[in-house]
Amino acid sequence: MRLTTKGRYAVTAMLDLAFHSQKKPVTLTDIATRQTISLSYLEQLFARLRKAGMVTGVRGPGGGYKLSRAAIDINIADIIAAVDEPVDSTKCGGKGDCQEGQPCLTHDLWMGLSDQIRSYLKGISLAEILEREHVTEVAQRQGQHVEHVVNIQKQEELSA
Amino acid sequence: MRLTTKGRYAVTAMLDLAFHSQKKPVTLTDIATRQTISLSYLEQLFARLRKAGMVTGVRGPGGGYKLSRAAIDINIADIIAAVDEPVDSTKCGGKGDCQEGQPCLTHDLWMGLSDQIRSYLKGISLAEILEREHVTEVAQRQGQHVEHVVNIQKQEELSA
DNA sequence: GTAATACTTGACTAAAATACTAGGTTTATT
DNA sequence: AATAAACCTAGTATTTTAGTCAAGTATTAC
Numbered sequence: 001m002r003l004t005t006k007g008r009y010a011v012t013a014m015l016d017l018a019f020h021s022q023k024k025p026v027t028l029t030d031i032a033t034r035q036t037i038s039l040s041y042l043e044q045l046f047a048r049l050r051k052a053g054m055v056t057g058v059r060g061p062g063g064g065y066k067l068s069r070a071a072i073d074i075n076i077a078d079i080i081a082a083v084d085e086p087v088d089s090t091k092c093g094g095k096g097d098c099q100e101g102q103p104c105l106t107h108d109l110w111m112g113l114s115d116q117i118r119s120y121l122k123g124i125s126l127a128e129i130l131e132r133e134h135v136t137e138v139a140q141r142q143g144q145h146v147e148h149v150v151n152i153q154k155q156e157e158l159s160a
Numbered sequence: 161m162r163l164t165t166k167g168r169y170a171v172t173a174m175l176d177l178a179f180h181s182q183k184k185p186v187t188l189t190d191i192a193t194r195q196t197i198s199l200s201y202l203e204q205l206f207a208r209l210r211k212a213g214m215v216t217g218v219r220g221p222g223g224g225y226k227l228s229r230a231a232i233d234i235n236i237a238d239i240i241a242a243v244d245e246p247v248d249s250t251k252c253g254g255k256g257d258c259q260e261g262q263p264c265l266t267h268d269l270w271m272g273l274s275d276q277i278r279s280y281l282k283g284i285s286l287a288e289i290l291e292r293e294h295v296t297e298v299a300q301r302q303g304q305h306v307e308h309v310v311n312i313q314k315q316e317e318l319s320a
Numbered sequence: 321g322t323a324a325t326a327c328t329t330g331a332c333t334a335a336a337a338t339a340c341t342a343g344g345t346t347t348a349t350t
Numbered sequence: 351a352a353t354a355a356a357c358c359t360a361g362t363a364t365t366t367t368a369g370t371c372a373a374g375t376a377t378t379a380c
Contacts, residue, residue: 003163003277006367008270015270027326041369047328060377061325076273085366110168110175113236113289117163120280129273166338187355198340203357210357220348221354245337 001118007080009037010045014079017055018071018126025064045083052082071130077121161278167240169197170205174239177215178231178286185224205243212242231290237281 013031020026028046032039046065049055056068067074173191180186188206192199206225209215214234215225227234 001163002165003161011273012270038369043327057327059326061379063326110172112292113171113284116284117277117280120277124273124276132272200341201339207357217356219356222349223355
């Protein structure tokens with residue numbers, strides 16, 4: 001499990017999508033504008049997210065992207081895994097037969113830690129982040145849409 | 161908080177150091193050999209770890225590196241922070257005044273998540289990882305100390 | 321059907337990070 | 351003095367990141 005800016009872009013875009021695609025699909029142009037990410041870079045990321053089955057593209061005028069599942073069923077670990085190249089972090093190809101068994105000692109240690117982080121991020125859904133952060137932070141700053149937010153959360157609870 | 165191969169190398173090296181520096185200092189050459197990391201790369205990493213006050217260098221023959229504190233007082237987040245360049249992940253320099261307040265929405269969301277990961281990793285010490293992983297995995301492979309392992313496992317079961 | 325809008329694909333690139341190489345200088349032990 | 355080790359500095363090849371650019375294909379409103 002790696003945590004890079006690429007993964008951050010993906011999570012950021014997915015959060016934006018989860019927040020804005022309640023009614024109609026959201027265009028990548030919109031996300032690119034709001035999050036100041038280049039459109040083509042977003043296209044690359046969303047191609048992977050689509051292959052991973054997390055988003056659905058709607059073509060034609062009025063189209064865009066929407067989440068394939070409810071926001072509560074999409075976790076952070078899957079988003080990051082979708083856009084990241086899977087790197088083989090072991091030098092022995094996972095066979096555990098480095099010289100004298102020792103070098104793989106810390107490989108195992110690290111991978112155990114990595115798994116912990118992964119399962120931790122698996123336990124966090126888009127919906128949870130929006131719930132947790134959004135209402136307190138953003139609605140305050142924007143000073144509006146508070147009722148709207150609350151309504152959306154209720155809808156999500158029903159569909160979950 | 162980023163999680164890259166650089167951080168993994170640092171954690172790996174620190175785990176190796178924690179494991180092998182019980183009595184005398186450990187040379188970077190030893191770590192480089194065991195973990196198949198280039199010596200000079202290790203030197204770069206340990207220069208940062210030393211500046212962060214996590215390791216102490218002992219010069220001269222018989223010298224090497226040792227932990228500055230007990231392994232239980234060194235956490236993973238600090239190790240990664242020590243070797244990583246701090247990147248400003250906000251486009252507005254943390255001032256929160258991107259256009260119309262919107263772009264910083266997801267910045268905040270992500271940084272909240274990043275803080276969660278950081279505090280999670282802050283709660284994991286080198287000593288804990290060694291305890292948790294080491295005995296079961298490595299000793300088995302080495303084909304010795306089995307009784308010792310069994311005893312420790314029983315202790316873990318009791319404490320679990 | 322045409323046009324508008326959206327998504328797809330592939331080639332390319334500048335900049336940064338990664339991992340390493342080489343060569344030195346101190347410092348302390350023997 | 352010789353040696354072993356940390357410590358320092360600079361450079362460098364490779365890979366990844368974070369895009370850009372160009373030319374498509376697909377869908378729907380009209």
